[in-house]
Amino acid sequence: MSRTIIPFGPQHPVLPEPLHLKLVVEDEIVSEVIPNLGYVHRGLEMLSRVRDMHQMIYVVERVCGICSCLHALAYCHALEKLYGLEAPPRARYLRIIWGELHRMHSHLLWLGLYAESFGFESLFLAFWKVRERIMDIMEATAGNRVVISTNIIGGVRRDISPENLRWIMNEMDLVEKEFRQLMSTMLKDYTVESRTRGKGYLSKEDAYALGACGPTLRGSGWAIDSRMLEYDALKDFSFEPVVEHDGDSYARGVVRFKEVLQSIGIVRECISKIPDSELSVPVKGNPPAGEAWSNVEQPRGELLYYVKSDGTKNLPRVRIRTPTFANIPPLLVMLKGCELADVPVITLSIDPCISCTER
Amino acid sequence: MELSIFTILIALVLLLLSPLAGGFITGVDRRLTAWLQSRYGPPLVQPFYDVLKLLGKAPMIVNSWQVLCAYIYLVSAVVALFIFFMQGDLLLIFFVVTVGAVAQVVGAMTVNSPFGQTGAQRELLQMLAYEPLLVMVFVGMAKAAGSFNVSDIMNVEEPLLFSLPLLFIAMVIVMLIKLRKSPFDISSSGHAHQEIVSGVHTDYSGPQLALLEIGHWLEVVLLLGITALFWTSQTTTFIGVILIIVETYFVEILIDNISARMTWKWMLRTSLCTGMVLALVNIFWLYY
Amino acid sequence: MYMTKNVLRNLFKKSATRLYPLEKREIFENVRGALDIEIDKCIFCRACQLRCPSQCITVDNKAGTWTLDPMACVVCGVCVAVCPKKCLHIGKQYRAPLLERGLITHQGTPRVPKPKAAATAPVVPAEQNAEAEVQKAAVATPAPVNTEAATPEISETVAEKPVEADISQAAAAAPEAVEKPEATGTEIETNAEQILETPQAESEKTEVKPDDAEQKKEDLSA
Known part of the structure; x- marks a missing residue:
């Protein structure tokens, strides 16, 4: 019985961002996991003391490189609640289009x-x-491939022209066709299944008790999704979350796979129903004193923003609760008792976005 | 096996050309893998650039046993290939190659890093998986051709592929393991990097890693040569032999690209059960 | 096994990557590449400096320079939106790689003294000035009666003063302006001084008077 401590990360070829897990391994079975975070802490929440609330949108977008548009969306929602504004209809639809495109690109990356x-x-x-097709759509409509900077308090900054909307519809068809070609490999291939089925099991009760969110939670049988709160244009559609019941890595993979197809459908519906209106409502002066919070569904789970204002142009507190932060305790439970070869698979199945976790 | 000056000279010339051939085959490997993944790959001579770069770096060694083991690995590959070009005994080749592989394992175990240790253990398991199969392949060839000598095997009347088809499949499995391709690329650099960083090659860098690379090229040439023995005979042409090498290598790369990496338990199961069954069936059929 | 079809199909299709830089991609229209300014239109109001999220713009309106730190700029486009003269543009081409960190400085002409602008449109601004001065004089405490009585003369002197300022261009205008009313008598002399003073009060809100041209600029930039 040889007991070694194998460091998983922080620099590891499989991890997109640095996460340090000390694995106590006995004969290739992991018996304990000791996590260590803090490699990408940049102190972005504190910047709200020196940047005013409009400049904070651009700071908050850069918390995460994969789900950046949704951070800005949540922040704008919170501030609009403070001001008591509501974005115009076209802006609401455009926000959902860009948000769902972001979700698709994040899931494809994952x-x-x-x-x-x-x-x-x-x-x-x-x-x-x-x-790459989705990245091209972002670049053509918003100007940048990842950090698109289109959300502002009160609406959106840019419009998508009708030709671009038609082009996006075409691209969605191509994306769906190419995506479905990979479906049988992802869902039915023998080697893929034998590496992912049964690995990293999280029971239904554990998932809820430990505070998992997003596909980690939905892969264990709970139908909980923040988009059911029907913010922005989602009020006009009926939205059903994708649920799987197995609770292992394979189930979480299937949830994300099906969510891509669901997002393609939402984007198509939004484009066909998009109304005409102005793009944003003007925002005057400093926000009134008070506090507000907002809740948005990120690709990784539920994102909460809490914003407190004291009437000046700097917000004294912006608190971001990211889904990966909530998914790490379930990860520690999942990793106990697994084999060394499964550690990367299980760690990736919660979709760790460590730059969100340590802003 | 004749020991005349002529054969020795030819063997030496082929030996000197082998690193070049091995490098080119590795370059083609990378280019073909890239095309299968819908991208352009590196230039064909990229492996040479890599080895030359490695040879130019300052050596960073942990202890001197490591360096000795790298040299043993290279020397064993050279000797095995030399015996092959001299048309010598297949079993002797087998044992020389084993010495080289064990040297790699020992070199990884002399260093106290968890990745190296785990990689060394997995490499030993790999050897446990492919060595019985390789012995069976040689036994089948010897049975079909009458002796273990390469010269006799090359002179059979009809190609061995017709009498040893199942052993050919076993040989493909052996090559998948030796060439470190999915689903069996579990123990070393460039492949199992998702789990144990570089595995057996973790603590090597600079000139020592270049030695391991060149040794690997020579092993590739040796394995393709053994595969070619399935088609060499008095009736087949040189072009046919080249063709079988090319097709086999293409199949290896294809299998690499269509499957995920499996665990060592699966590898042991597959090679020992499936591979051995195929091999044994073929050999018994040869006997009766 | 299912991947075989996809993988073999890739052998016969064109590659998804391109051999950059031998082959470059056409850039989309709305791409936010790099920030640039037309310095001639800039009025150095510093709105871009105040609104920039990464604080990469520095404007010096005394010297008339607009400085950008290209490596700090995130090309978000806020400055483009808030610029009152629309002189900032974001171009399609991405910024070329730089070999060392440095600042890009554009030198423009600083804010022009007001008489230059008033002289080019002589009549109307003078009348407006006269009316404004009358109102200001009515409000201003020093000698209101005198200025009211001397309104038509004031307008004359005011009309003359910008013309003279155009000729004299700065400090030299002050003694000349004072000289003119002197010819008409001491009362008007004091009036002239008050006239000189009231334009000072007025210039607080709009333009710069010639006699105190440099001083005004210093006050504003302080």
């Missing part, structure tokens, strides 16, 4: 990394090839 974690490089590159 699917590629997941495939790479069990050694399937060609599937990894195939998913990222599909993702």
Whole structure:
């Protein structure tokens, strides 16, 4: 019985961001996990003391590089609650279009990394090839591939022209076609299944008690999704979350896979129903004193923003609660008792976005 | 096996050309893998650039046993290939290659890093998986051709592929393991990097890593040569032999790209159960 | 096994990557590449400096320079939106890689003294000035009666003064302006001084008077 401590991370080829887990391994079975965070802490919440509330939108967007638009969306929601404003209808639809495109690109990125974690490089590159189409859409409509800077307090800054909307509809068809070609590999391939089924089991009670959120929670059988709160344009659609009941890494992968298809449907519906109106309501002066919070569904789970204002242009407190932070306790439970070869697969199955976790 | 000056000279010339051939085959490997993944790959001579760069770096060694083991690995690959080009005994080749592989394992175990230790253990398990299969392949060839000598095997009347088809499949499995391709790329650099960083090669860098690379190229040439023995005979042409090498290598790369990496338990199960069953069935059929 | 179809299909299709820089991609229209300014239109109001989230713009309106730190700029476009003269643009081309960290400084002409602008449109501004001065004089405490009585003369002197300022261009205008009313008598002399004073009060809100041209600029930039 040899007991070694293998450091997983912080620099590890499979992790997108640095996370340090000390694995206490006995004969290739993990018996304990000791986490260590703090490698990308940048202190962004404290910047609200020196930047005013309009400049904070751009700071908050850069908390995470994969889900950046949704951070800005949540912040703008919170501030609009403080001001008592509501964004105009076209802005609400545009926000959902960009938000769902972000969700698709994030899930495709994750699917590629997941495939790479069990050694399937060609599937990894195939998913990222599909993702390039979505990156092109972002670049053409918003100006940048990842950090799109379109949300402002009171609405959006940019419009999507009708030709671009038609082009996005076309691209959605192509994305769906290419994505479905990879469906049988992801869901039914023997090697993929034997690396992911039964690994990292999280029971339904554990998932709720430990505070999991997002696909980690929905893969264990709970139908909880923040989009059910129907913010922005989601009021006009009926939204059902995707749920799987197995609770293992395979189930979480299937949840995210099906969410991509669901997002394609939402984008198509939004484009066909988008109304005409102005893009934003003007915002005057400093926010009234008070506090507000907002809740948005990120690709990784539920994102909470708490904002406190004292009437000046600097907000004294912006508190961000990110989903990966809530998903790490379930990860520690999942990793106990697994084999060393499964550690990357299980760690990636919660979709760790460590730069969100340590802003 | 004749020991004339002529054969020795030819063997030496082929030996000197082997690193070049091995490097080119590795370059083609990377380019073909890239095309299968819908991208351009590195230039064909990239492995040479890599090795030259490694040779130019300052050596960072943990202890001197490591360096000795790297040299033993290279020397064993050279000797095995030399015997092969001299058309010598297959079993002798097998044992020399084993010495080289054990040297790699020992070199990884002399260093006290968890990745190296885990990689060394996995490499030993790999050896446990492919060595019985390789012995069975040689036994089948010897049975079909009458002796273990490469010269006799090359001179059979009809190609061995017709009488040893199942052993050919076993040989493909052996090559997948030796060439470190999915689903069996579990123990070393460039492949199982998702789990144990570089595995057996973690603590090597600079010139020592270049030695391991060149040794690997020579092993690739040796394995492709053994595969070619399935088609060499008095009736087949040189082009046919080249073709079988090319096709086999293409199949290896294809299998690499369509499957995920499996665990060592699965590898042991597959190779020992499936591979051995195929091999044994073929050999018994040869006997009766 | 299911991946075989995809992988073999890739052999016969064009590659998804391109051999950059031999082959470059056409850039989309709305791409936010790099920030640039037309310095001639800039009025150095410093709105861009105040609103920039990464504080990468520095404006010096005394010297008339607009400085950008290109490596700190995140090309968000806030400065483009708030610029009153619309002189900032974001171009499609991404900024070329820089070999060392440095600042890009554009030198423009600083804010022009007001008489230059008033002389080019002589009649109307003078009348407006006269009316404004009358109101100001009515409000201002020093000698209100005198200025009211001397309104038509004031307008004349005011009309003359900008013309003279155009010729004299700065400090030299002050003694000349004082000289003119002197010719008409001491009362008007004091009036002239008050006239000189009231334009000072007025320039607080709009333009700069010639006699105190440099001083005004210093006050504003302080």
